[in-house]
Amino acid sequence: DGGITQSPKYLFRKEGQNVTLSCEQNLNHDAMYWYRQDPGQGLRLIYYSQIVNDFQKGDIAEGYSVSREKKESFPLTVTSAQKNPTAFYLCASSISLRQPQHFGDGTRLSIL
């Protein structure tokens, strides 16, 4: 089903490389979010965006960057400054902040 599409499903990064994870939604949602999921840690918020051209840091923003140039798209860049990037990354969106979030299938990032 559509809704939120994350790509790629699997991503490998070399040391010192930046990589960008894609998140697109066709739900006409204003708010979008990025989470990191580690075993036994639950979901932790990296960044969120309430509206186009606006975004805020979450709990673990260091080593990550985002942009929100279009309503449908909220890409996440994992920079070389992120020392432990291996994780499962989930993108979500909601009609507005405080409304239930819809999640994508996730991207699994691994370091070579």
Next chain:
Amino acid sequence: AQRVTQPEKLLSVFKGAPVELKCNYSYSGSPELFWYVQYSRQRLQLLLRHISRESIKGFTADLNKGETSFHLKKPFAQEEDSAMYYCALPSGGSNYKLTFGKGTLLTVNP
């Protein structure tokens, strides 16, 4: 700071038995809580939110402000209920964020 605690990483019950997944929170103010579920090979999805006061797939959750809990309950568990369950608490104010618990993996045995 707000916090969500799910004390059980794993919970195993038999089909037809009652199930209760625990969630405790710390929050100053009037909280709004959610339960999200992730079935095997499916996306994380909303199960229910306390303001709706509805029963989804036979599950209910009551907010107990005195005990600061929002436990998820079902009187008769089914095998298809096996999944990872997350309790979540939104922050108040202008800096919004949803804090998730670490999750409880429920296994319903035949």
